[in-house]
Amino acid sequence: MKTKVVALGALLIACVLGTAAAAGAQEPTTTTAPGATTTVPGQPVPSPTGEAVRGTLFYEDENEERQLVEGVDVTVDDAAGNEIATVTTDEEGVFEVPLPGPGSYTATIDIDTLPEDISLRDEDRATLTFDMAESRTRNLLYPLQSGEGGGGSGSSFFDRAARLFVEGVRFGLIIAMCAIGLSLIFGTTGLTNFAHGELVTFGAIVAWVFNVTWGWPFIASAIIAILISILMGFAIDRFFWRPLRDRGTGLIAMLVIAIGLGLLLRYIFQFQFGGFGEAYRQYNLQEGIEIGPVRIVPRDLIGMGISIIALVAVATFLQRTRMGKAMRAVADNKDLAESSGIDVNRVIGFVWASGAGLAALGGILQGLSEQVSFQMGFQLLLLMFAGVTLGGLGTAYGALVGSLVVGVAMEVSTLWIPTEFKTVVALSILVLVLLIRPQGILGQAERIG
Amino acid sequence: MDWGQILDNSISAAIRPNAIIFALAAIGLNVHFGYTGLLNFGQVGFMAVGGYFAAISVLEWNVPLVVGWLVGLLAAGGWALLLGYPTLRLRADYLAIVTIAASEIFRLSVMAPTFREVTGGADGLSGFNDDWNSLNPFPSGTYGIGFLKFSAAETWAIVVGWTLVLLSVLLVYLLIRSPWGRVLKAIREDEDAVRALGKNVFAYKMQSLVLGGSFGALAGIYFVSQQASVVPSNYSTAQTFYAYVCLILGGTARIWGPVVGSMLFWAILTLTNDTLRELVANDYIPESIMDPNQVGQVRLMLVGLGLILLLVFRPQGLLGDRRELMLEPS
Numbered sequence: 001m002k003t004k005v006v007a008l009g010a011l012l013i014a015c016v017l018g019t020a021a022a023a024g025a026q027e028p029t030t031t032t033a034p035g036a037t038t039t040v041p042g043q044p045v046p047s048p049t050g051e052a053v054r055g056t057l058f059y060e061d062e063n064e065e066r067q068l069v070e071g072v073d074v075t076v077d078d079a080a081g082n083e084i085a086t087v088t089t090d091e092e093g094v095f096e097v098p099l100p101g102p103g104s105y106t107a108t109i110d111i112d113t114l115p116e117d118i119s120l121r122d123e124d125r126a127t128l129t130f131d132m133a134e135s136r137t138r139n140l141l142y143p144l145q146s147g148e149g150g151g152g153s154g155s156s157f158f159d160r161a162a163r164l165f166v167e168g169v170r171f172g173l174i175i176a177m178c179a180i181g182l183s184l185i186f187g188t189t190g191l192t193n194f195a196h197g198e199l200v201t202f203g204a205i206v207a208w209v210f211n212v213t214w215g216w217p218f219i220a221s222a223i224i225a226i227l228i229s230i231l232m233g234f235a236i237d238r239f240f241w242r243p244l245r246d247r248g249t250g251l252i253a254m255l256v257i258a259i260g261l262g263l264l265l266r267y268i269f270q271f272q273f274g275g276f277g278e279a280y281r282q283y284n285l286q287e288g289i290e291i292g293p294v295r296i297v298p299r300d301l302i303g304m305g306i307s308i309i310a311l312v313a314v315a316t317f318l319q320r321t322r323m324g325k326a327m328r329a330v331a332d333n334k335d336l337a338e339s340s341g342i343d344v345n346r347v348i349g350f351v352w353a354s355g356a357g358l359a360a361l362g363g364i365l366q367g368l369s370e371q372v373s374f375q376m377g378f379q380l381l382l383l384m385f386a387g388v389t390l391g392g393l394g395t396a397y398g399a400l401v402g403s404l405v406v407g408v409a410m411e412v413s414t415l416w417i418p419t420e421f422k423t424v425v426a427l428s429i430l431v432l433v434l435l436i437r438p439q440g441i442l443g444q445a446e447r448i449g
Numbered sequence: 450m451d452w453g454q455i456l457d458n459s460i461s462a463a464i465r466p467n468a469i470i471f472a473l474a475a476i477g478l479n480v481h482f483g484y485t486g487l488l489n490f491g492q493v494g495f496m497a498v499g500g501y502f503a504a505i506s507v508l509e510w511n512v513p514l515v516v517g518w519l520v521g522l523l524a525a526g527g528w529a530l531l532l533g534y535p536t537l538r539l540r541a542d543y544l545a546i547v548t549i550a551a552s553e554i555f556r557l558s559v560m561a562p563t564f565r566e567v568t569g570g571a572d573g574l575s576g577f578n579d580d581w582n583s584l585n586p587f588p589s590g591t592y593g594i595g596f597l598k599f600s601a602a603e604t605w606a607i608v609v610g611w612t613l614v615l616l617s618v619l620l621v622y623l624l625i626r627s628p629w630g631r632v633l634k635a636i637r638e639d640e641d642a643v644r645a646l647g648k649n650v651f652a653y654k655m656q657s658l659v660l661g662g663s664f665g666a667l668a669g670i671y672f673v674s675q676q677a678s679v680v681p682s683n684y685s686t687a688q689t690f691y692a693y694v695c696l697i698l699g700g701t702a703r704i705w706g707p708v709v710g711s712m713l714f715w716a717i718l719t720l721t722n723d724t725l726r727e728l729v730a731n732d733y734i735p736e737s738i739m740d741p742n743q744v745g746q747v748r749l750m751l752v753g754l755g756l757i758l759l760l761v762f763r764p765q766g767l768l769g770d771r772r773e774l775m776l777e778p779s
Contacts, residue, residue, distance in 0.1 A: 192542045244761070252488065252541065253760050256697070259490075259690055260756030267749040271739075382553060385546045420561040427550040434543060435535035 051132045053107060054096035055140035057089050059118055068093030069118060069144060073110040079103060088113075102132050109142050121145045157415070159293040164411040166294050170369070172387075172407020173307035176400045177362035178377075179384040180314060181233075181355020183399035186388070187331030188344075188351050190251050191241070195262035196359065196384065197377030198269070203229040203360020204367040204376060205273055211280050218282040218368075226360045233356020237349050262378070269374040277371030303365040310361060311400060314354075318396055323350060331395075383410075383423070386430040392440030401441055405429075455723040457596045462719035463712040465603070469610035470496075470672045471714065474692040475699070475707030476617050477664030482693075483702035484625060485657040486637035488545040491532070492665045492692050494552025497684040498528045499666025500673040501559055505567060507577040514580035518670050525666030529659040537654045549686060560681040573680035581674045606675035613671060614708060617664055622704050624660070633657055634702075687749065694752055697759050700769030709767060722748055 053076060057069040068091070075086040076097045084105070087095045099105065108127045111120065120126055121143040128140055182196045203225050210221035240261075244254060288295040318324035329337040330347045338344045363377060370376075387406045391398025406426050413425040433440065462468065474492050481487040503521035506512055512520070532551050536544040559568040568574065587601040599607060624630050632653050635643045644650050673679040691714070699710020725744045728734045739747070765771045 192545065249761070253764055255488070255542065255545070256693065257757050257760045259693075260753045260760070263687065263690060263753030264750050264757065265753075267746045267753065271743055271746045271750070382550055385550065389543075389546060418561065418563050420557070420563065424554050424557050427554045430550050431532075431535060431547055434539065434547060438535075438539050438543065 051099040051102060051138075052096060053099060053105065053130070053132070053138045053140055054094065055142060057093045057095070057109075057142055057144060059144035059146050067146075069115060071113060071115075073113045075108045075110065077106050077108070079105065099132055105130060105132060107140055114144070118144055118146055161412065161415060162293045163295070164414060165408060166296060168408035168411030169404065170300055170304050170307075170407070171411060172404035173304055173311070174362045174366050175380060175383050175387050175407055176403035177307055177310060177358045177365075178380055179387045179399040179403050180311075180396055181351070181359050182384050183388045183391075183393065184327065184331065184351045184396055185355055186393055187395070188327065188334070188348050189241070189245070191254050191258065194255065194258040194381070195265060196355075197379070197381035198262050198265040199229065199233060199356045199359040200363035200366070200377030200380055201266070201269055201374060202232060202363070202377075203356075204363035204372045205269060205374075206360070207364045208273075208278060208280060208367065208372045211282070212278070215281070218280055222361075222364050225364060226357050229360030230353045230357040233359075234349055234353040236356075237352035241352075242345060242348070266375060266378055273372075273374050275374065277373040279371055280368055283368060297369075300369050303369060306361070307365065310358065314358070314396065323347070327351060328396075383407075383426050386426045388440075389430055390433050390440055392442040395440075395442050398440050398442035405441075451727065455720065455727065458723055459716045459720040461597050461599075463716040464597075464607060464611070465715070466606050466610055466672070466675050468711050468715040469607070469614055470668045471692055471695045472614050472708045472711035473617060473668035473671065474665050474688075475696040475711055476614070476621060477661035477668070478692055478696050479701065479703075479707045480621060480633075480657055480661035480664065483696065483706070484630065484637060485633045485654060485661075486541065486640075487537075487654060487658060487661075488541050489548045489658070489661065490545045490686075490689055491548030491550070491552035492662075493684050493686060493688040494548065494555050495525045495528060495662040495665030496669030496672065496688070497552065497555050497559070497681075499525045499669035500679045500684075501555075501568065501574075503670045504574045504577045504673055504679045507580075508574060509567065514578060514674065517577070518674075521670045522663055522666050525662050525669075526659050529662035530655070533655045533658045537651055537658065549689070552684070552686060552689070556681050556684045568681075569679075571681060573678055575678035578674050578677045581677075602675075610671055610675070613667060617667070618704060618708060625704070629653075629656075687752075690756065691752065694756050694759070697756070697764070697766050700766035701764075703766075703768045703770070706766060706768050713767070718748060718752075721751060 055074070057072055058066045059069065060066060070089055070091050070093060072089045072095075073086055074089070074095045074097075076084045076099070078084055078100075084099065085097050087097055089095045097107075106127055106129045109120070111126055114120075125142075128142075130138060130140065132138060178196070178200050181199070182193055185191055185193050185196070206228050207218075207221045207225035210216045210224055211218050216224070241254070244257070249257070283299045286297040286299055288297050289301070318328060326337070326342045326347050327350070329340070329342060330344055334344060337347075359377075362380075363372075366376060366380070383406055384403070387403030388399045389402065390405055391400065391402025406429060409429055410422045410426045414422060417425070474496060477495070478489060478492055481489040481492075499521035501521075502524035503514070503517040506520040507514055507517040528551075532544070532547055536547045558564065560571050562570050564570070582602070585601065585605040587604050589601045591598050591600065592604040593599050625633070632643065632648055635648075636650055636653055640650055643653075672683075695710040695714045696707050697710070698714055699708065700706030722744060725734070725739075725747060726741060729736075729739055729741050729744065759766065
């Protein structure tokens with residue numbers, strides 16, 4: 001009977017995602033930029049095995065938008081110091097040099113040809129040495145910056161802080177939506193759901209399949225995807241977790257099972273969806289609108305509005321309705337709730353369904369402002385844990401507050417430290433909270449362990 | 450379909466370095482999860498700390514590789530203290546969340562361009578294992594029995610690796626049989642009862658975390674030594690779950706469980722991998738369903754599915770004893 005349960009779950013996933021296979025066929029082909037112009041006489045002799053080095057020069061302006069840099073000279077020499085070619089980047093910021101064969105080369109960027117105000121982020125790395133293997137194309141990276149420091153030249157510290165703060169709130173709201181389900185599931189069943197990120201990815205991918213593969217309008221696709229995710233959440237509980245609970249499977253065993261389930265789903269997603277990030281068909285290119293010092297694209301503004309409405313709705317639901325009250329009761333004390341006549345399994349089913357729906361909404365909004373990828377949910381998962389732990393494990397409002405703090409801290413920290421440490425900041429907060437206040441901001445102090 | 454070759458590959462996978470690395474990592478997890486009931490989901494973090502510190506100490510301070518190994522082990526011990534201190538007084542899942550988060554912190558930090566000078570960024574480090582090669586007593590040639598054929602370098606790696614595994618197993622066996630080991634098992638069964646008997650549960654848990662983490666570091670150090678490079682992409686969170694599959698497959702809380710589990714795991718993984726590849730290459734599976742690049746993804750799906758099925762149907766694994774299982778919340 002248990003095999004039936006597992007098979008059912010797999011079948012359900014396969015059914016919904018089977019459609020994504022078709023998507024692979026019409027993935028947008030990546031446009032290859034036109035070759036760069038050679039300025040030095042004596043065309044380089046391209047190798048028969050086709051080694052080449054290329055790169056794209058760009059910097060991020062104060063709105064974190066990519067600006068391509070045209071007309072910069074890059075010189076490639078071989079190991080003996082003989083010049084192979086000097087090329088100039090084209091209007092796409094691309095330079096490309098075919099090489100005579102495998103071996104060691106150096107590439108030097110001519111700093112004098114960079115536009116005013118644009119400089120190399122690391123001035124010692126104007127000359128790069130690299131080895132070419134046979135029939136490979138190698139990408140060179142020359143990180144550029146505008147002005148003296150960071151991406152935000154020309155804008156004051158306060159303006160940058162305000163912009164990062166808004167970006168942090170946007171991201172924090174998304175983490176919060178995903179994390180509320182995680183927190184409520186933990187509160188009602190005791191399960192630390194390591195497969196919660198996959199519910200986020202599931203929603204985003206289903207919406208993508210409707211929107212891009214089948215050409216539905218984005219909003220309709222999003223609504224359908226959320227409905228399917230709600231069903232999916234309910235089904236996972238009814239046909240997977242509930243039988244396991246009825247069998248008396250221990251919490252730690254269930255936790256390891258959740259990890260297995262997450263792994264299985266994540267790679268089913270990759271199998272069907274591919275390993276690359278994809279964008280939705282609509283609302284890709286938008287003009288930013290200025291609100292005070294902050295410039296924001298309408299899709300992010302509306303996304304934030306939707307997140308806030310969804311979160312207020314959840315709060316009202318938890319406070320005002322019978323089901324909401326029952327959820328809080330089960331989270332507080334399961335046995336007492338059961339003995340006072342609450343149908344605990346029904347409540348848990350409801351928690352799973354609504355948690356999955358919220359996670360899907362979060363995933364769709366995140367996919368809209370960034371990209372849809374098979375591991376977007378897993379990347380959010382650790383941040384959700386950080387938010388939930390910070391707020392207090394098992395409480396709905398704690399998840400909200402904690403996630404907002406994590407989102408804002410991640411973005412605002414980039415004022416002082418390099419962007420690549422954003423995630424490290426969030427996860428360090430998690431460790432620090434456990435050290436200082438393990439029950440979280442809103443959690444109740446109790447002796448645990 | 451070359452079944453003979455597939456079978457040969459699978460059997461030799463059971464004794465190749467991968468099986469050794471995961472046997473060592475799983476021995477560490479066995480001390481944590483099997484005997485003490487600690488949920489360490491960041492074993493790969495210990496592996497990375499060990500591997501990186503060994504490599505960096507050789508490259509930066511020019512010490513012999515053997516000293517590098519000790520530095521790696523010490524660093525992992527420090528890492529365990531750092532993670533254990535805030536979490537070991539709390540409920541079991543806090544340790545799980547913190548260890549997995551910490552392993553990601555470490556991986557993202559060594560990958561960051563800011564530390565490129567020391568850690569090599571995303572390209573990682575190499576050129577630290579001259580000692581490893583110069584210590585190799587096997588003259589170049591082919592060694593092996595029957596169809597199992599290994600080069601001199603592989604033979605050296607396999608001999609050192611399995612010696613480490615046997616010594617680790619012996620150490621765990623002796624420790625678990627000692628009074629100290631009995632306290633660990635008692636903590637797994639009922640922490641409060643042990644506390645009531647006047648034992649310092651926190652200290653015992655911490656010792657267990659350091660010990661198991663050191664086995665993880667040993668796995669990481671051995672990994673980088675025989676592979677001659679250390680690259681951040683080898684330390685993704687999935688590696689920890691591989692080690693868990695090895696442990697649970699073999700049998701949790703059993704001395705030989707992690708070793709048998711790891712050998713079996715790599716044999717099965719290679720078998721499915723090679724079989725799928727051959728099926729795709731010979732067009733038994735059409736390209737429209739699966740292309741050769743997707744074999745790796747199917748492999749990971751099977752790991753996930755295997756983990757679920759094992760815990761649902763046979764949580765004690767191959768060698769396990771159901772009564773010895775720490776599968777209830779502490």
